[in-house]
Amino acid sequence: MSRIHVNTTINGDAVDYLCEAEDTLLDVLRDQLDLTGSKEGCASGDCGACTVELDGRLVCSCLVLGAEAGGRTVNTIEGMADGDVLHPLQKNFIEKAALQCGICTPGILVAAKNLLDHNPDPSEEEVRYWLAGNLCRCTGYDKIIRAVLDTAAEMRGAA
């Protein structure tokens, strides 16, 4: 089976890979590039565990083909911290117990960071609707929503 050669940028690094036509971006990230922080919970775009940024927009990487990432910019959970300095959302998710099992956490963090990049002062309702595409089965969302709101306030204070 012939494979497709793709040049792209992932977490700021130029990356190239060969993929089959049917491979999703999530398959490529996980199986070929060992970026296993993005999770497969459903492969149908319903759970958000594979959420990444594609050219700055949130997408479910299970709904994007690996071939489609050519010439574009992909940001995953592995690129969220700055070296050993955690993003304030990452720090607060640990400190405020906003995770239990942690399987949804990468997708939620990527989505929440994208929200705060666009809207530094979201209401609780805005956070809840923004994250409505990211399923969490452990927490009931309470501590996640609080951690995002607290982080937004903290980042506004620091700005």
Added chain:
Amino acid sequence: MAKDEFEKREFKIVGTRVPRPDGLDKVTGRARYGADMSAPGMLFGYCLRSPHAHARIKSIDTSEAEAMPGVKAVVTRADFTHVPASGGTKDILDNVMAGEKALYDGHTVAAVAANSRSAAKAALKAIKVDYEVLPHVTDVDEAMKPGAPELHQGRQQESVPEGFSQNVLARSQYGHGDVDAGFAKADIIVERSFKTAATHQGYIEPHACLASMGNDNQADLFCCTQGHFMVRNTCADIMGMESGRLRVTASEIGGGFGGKTTVFLEPVALMLSKKSGKPVKMTMSRDEVMRASGPTASTSIDIKIGVKKDGTVTAATGDFRYQSGCFYSMNGALGAMCGFAPYDLENLKTVGWEVVTNRPKAAAYRAPGAPMAAFAVESVMDEIAKELGMDPIDLRLLNGAEEGTKAAYGPTYPAIGLKATLKAAKAHPHWSAPLGENQGRGVGCGFWFNFGGNTSVSLMINPDGTVNLSEGNPDIGGSRASMSMMAAEELGIPYEQIRTIVADTASLGENDVTDGSRVTFAVGLATIKAARHAIEIMKGRAAATWGIDADAVEWVDGAAQPAGPNAGKFPPLTLKDIAATMSKTGGPISGHHEANAEGAGVSFGTHICDTEVDPETGAVKILRYTVFQDAGKAVHPDYVEGQLQGGAVQGIGWALNEEYIYGEDGTLQNAGYLDYRIPVASDLPMIEPVILEIPNPGHPYGVRGVGETGIVPPLATIANAVSRAAGVRMTSLPMSPPKLLAAIKAN
């Protein structure tokens, strides 16, 4: 006696909110879950699943698939030649690889391993299975009737009376007193029937594993599970190998809620690996998770309660009919034991039924069997309160269980927290807040047994004074943090000085599964005892250093010191001091503890919920939700709150949306998150947790399990709120908009 374990003390670390040791890995994407591990030369394995609800497998032809490029192994039931020693494991084998019959839509009939995902999936399509489709049954009441399509023959226990199909496997009865005499004394009797749909645990991480087995009959397995020792024992029995030759390592686990307390892919992956001679990774799709891994039971329940005009219950009966999929599972009996557990009843009779149907074998789901039973009982209690014009909390306080009450399932309760949760609920501002139009408030109580079980813990003192703790229970809710906290508390050293890991099956003694809300209780108890063991050794080293009796040494704030003025005058030796010199004072120091822990304290909770019903659409909005639960002692309050919040929200999903929908042909119609809708962030308000601490006499710190009870009251609580908001009693779950709208219109 386990009862005497509790000692009142001032805590320094227990009860604080420290960061969890697995936090960094989980927020950076580094944490390795079941599907995140790879091995050199690894193959990908996939299952072929039955498209029929019930079918005889006449033949399977794998020859074409085996000849396809990249395919390294194909297995069917014919490859599993060893007959498991345990009957329960035989059922598990029948569930993970169908034998003579496929018993449900999604039942595995064959599996393939190939060198790419696409090659394996292509090969699945080339396997030819000749099925003889048989009549099927998926409803519990239909399955019980004589003449229903029968799944098995000869499995019915003697407890089942005549007049039922072979699908009824067992009947059990509980209670005390004379219910006929009790009902004769009642002024009001309410009798209702209820139905609840099957729901799925809904963990976001699908089942996954990586197996490596050679022809030396030695194997390694990495998998997401709630109990890797259980995986080892079960898989060894299925594979016909000695358990010591199979090492199982638990991955990080992406949610379980009871659904990962058995095996699905693991024996299949081992067989594919054995046959191909290569490591095999298997992952389930969401569709496979829904169709073939453990949903909970669906139920049909009758409840009858008689009361005097003052609200005193004179008698109660319950008939709990549970279908648990295609194999025996104890669920109806648990419903029969738990439904009335919050009450002090003079006359009670409950009966539980275990029924098989053409659905996937039920797995445990957070307090298995109890939420549905509580839904039925608490709904009738609410109706009685309404009829009497009585505050529903007062009705429950009047009849509530307390220390000394003979429990619905037999024993007499020690100190319990039910009434404390009811009183806290009544005093909370939520209970008296005003309600608007189309809004209703519900209350409900729930009970869970909690469990102790086999536990091994090892605690190692390192030369620099740091401490490593090995436990054998996958951490699903922050237990590594809790264990480090309890060890730090006992040793008198900072939390940061301890690192807790989940050891593999070859590195630690036997451990029961992470279930029954047992870990913080039982592993915590073993951790405390392992720390005490290490302290005894360290006191001995200090005594030898000082040349005094070990009895004359006490351990205070992380250091050995002479016990009183008669012991002699020596400056304290800290844990670090003793660790630094241990090679000269007798060698390495480790504490350990192994026990089949008893004394898990039972747990009660009371929930309050406000709902608003849209009379035009039947949609329900959760406006406010408050959880009151007895935690005994909250070791890490954040994670206790997380359990209460998470349990409540799973209950909200069960009450309002979630259900397994089967078509006429017996196939599952909604095997995905789009059509099986679990609550999302925008469906919910904040969930307020109120933790009560009534110490469990069976634990040194008073700890009770908290993981499961939180899902028991919500179904009833929400149904009571909805019924009051809509003005019509809802007796069937989920209360989906079409169902609620039809009920409103029929009213």
